[in-house]
């Protein structure tokens with residue numbers, strides 16, 4: 558088992574509205590990065606304003622930090638978090654089979670959604686006041702597929718797919734340790750090695766996918782992720798770089 562990374566704080570709460578909200582509340586007073594974990598959230602949220610189901614036994618955690626640099630660079634930490642989640646899953650199950658990363662922010666296991674990441678930030682004139690990286694992992698239970706939007710990736714749990722019973726506290730230690738390692742790599746070498754590692758683990762690379770926003774739909778071959786973290790699709794009209802969308806297989 559890994560040890561808790563030096564320099565990172567930890568707050569564990571029994572119940573909170575959302576660990577993202579709690580992170581924003583403590584941000585003005587924190588002196589270094591802090592992980593906030595809650596055993597239960599009463600108002601958990603997912604990407605694009607969706608609700609996030611959060612039964613006890615699943616991981617609900619947010620890392621709050623004050624990154625240097627421009628907001629678009631800070632946002633690349635969604636890839637840092639995805640790599641850390643991937644490694645934490647291997648650390649607790651002892652296997653990598655079936656694990657892939659789905660652009661922009663999901664971890665898949667056997668093709669189903671195991672974990673999601675939601676980044677939020679507060680601005681400052683010269684950069685980011687604070688960044689919150691909210692992470693939910695279906696350790697024990699996946700939400701009912703009927704509660705999800707049509708076309709959403711089927712949700713799975715670590716328990717149902719691997720038989721591994723992993724406590725949120727144990728998972729968080731592996732996640733925090735892995736994040737700290739990738740964060741050091743990101744701070745030292747920039748996005749290039751993070752991007753390469755992410756692409757090595759990418760779901761559906763080289764295959765046809767569809768990227769949807771509220772106003773558009775783009776179908777094409779998933780060529781790569783560019784140096785800004787954009788999805789690059791090769792379409793009938795040429796190459797398209799997409800900064801934000803939901804991806805459908």
Ligand SMILES: O=C(O)CCCC[C@@H]1SC[C@@H]2NC(=O)N[C@@H]21
Pocket residue numbers: 574575576577598600601602603604605607609616617618619663672673674675691692693694
């Ligand atoms: O839509 C997604 O895939 C992202 C889900 C993020 C859920 C986590 S659970 C911990 C943190 N608190 C929240 O309210 N949301 C994130």
